Amino acid sequence: MPMSRKEVSLRVLGEETPAAQFAAVSRLRILVVDDHGIVRDGLTALLEREPDLRVVGHAATGAEAVDAAGRLRPDVVIMDLVLPDFNGIDATTRIVREVPGTRIIALSARHTSQLVYRAMRAGARGYVVKAAAGTELVTAVKAVAAGRTFVSDGLLVEDAGALASDYVPKTPYERLSSRERQVLRRIVDGATSSAIAQHLSLSTKTVDTYRGRLMLKLGLANRTALIRFVLENELIAP
Numbered sequence: 135m136p137m138s139r140k141e142v143s144l145r146v147l148g149e150e151t152p153a154a155q156f157a158a159v160s161r162l163r164i165l166v167v168d169d170h171g172i173v174r175d176g177l178t179a180l181l182e183r184e185p186d187l188r189v190v191g192h193a194a195t196g197a198e199a200v201d202a203a204g205r206l207r208p209d210v211v212i213m214d215l216v217l218p219d220f221n222g223i224d225a226t227t228r229i230v231r232e233v234p235g236t237r238i239i240a241l242s243a244r245h246t247s248q249l250v251y252r253a254m255r256a257g258a259r260g261y262v263v264k265a266a267a268g269t270e271l272v273t274a275v276k277a278v279a280a281g282r283t284f285v286s287d288g289l290l291v292e293d294a295g296a297l298a299s300d301y302v303p304k305t306p307y308e309r310l311s312s313r314e315r316q317v318l319r320r321i322v323d324g325a326t327s328s329a330i331a332q333h334l335s336l337s338t339k340t341v342d343t344y345r346g347r348l349m350l351k352l353g354l355a356n357r358t359a360l361i362r363f364v365l366e367n368e369l370i371a372p
């Protein structure tokens with residue numbers, strides 16, 4: 135039966151896959167994605183202290199991450215969720231689709247259950263918080279490369295059992311339509327209803343309808359709450 139509202143501590147789930155047994159005897163190839171150079175350098179130094187790990191590339195944006203994953207075919211991608219162009223969750227979705235053999239670990243300063251679920255739904259096999267010890271990230275890399283699921287120490291999720299299955303519940307953001315998401319992005323950018331309407335070729339009244347609908351779906355009352363929601367769920371870079 136699924137577990138409900140349980141704290142997960144360094145949780146590694148599932149059995150090792152046959153392909154992973156081969157990976158264990160060779161150096162795992164890793165792509166590091168973060169928009170801060172000092173973070174990329176630090177992660178690289180941390181990972182390459184391990185004799186069986188090798189960083190083969192870096193990326194600073196979602197687009198660069200997708201391109202690098204396609205060219206380098208790494209075993210594991212360490213994916214920051216806040217990136218300048220499109221976010222790490224969107225990049226994860228594309229990499230999983232275009233480079234299916236690559237395993238992805240989401241790396242985030244946030245640890246809400248909604249964000250964990252969104253990353254896992256996108257195809258990530260691990261989730262590590264930036265406050266974790268470096269050894270935890272190394273453990274996560276080896277776990278996901280071996281075909282298991284890893285979530286960081288102390289993460290609070292509403293259904294831990296779902297993380298090891300094919301079903302992960304949708305978050306309120308994921309229940310928005312694509313058009314509602316477009317309107318959301320432009321509201322957060324500070325655009326007026328008339329500007330949004332012009333950009334999306336809609337009437338102002340239709341934009342206001344979308345605005346009200348997405349506020350209702352997300353349970354938010356105003357633009358300030360909306361911006362806070364977007365930043366907390368790492369939908370765009372601050």
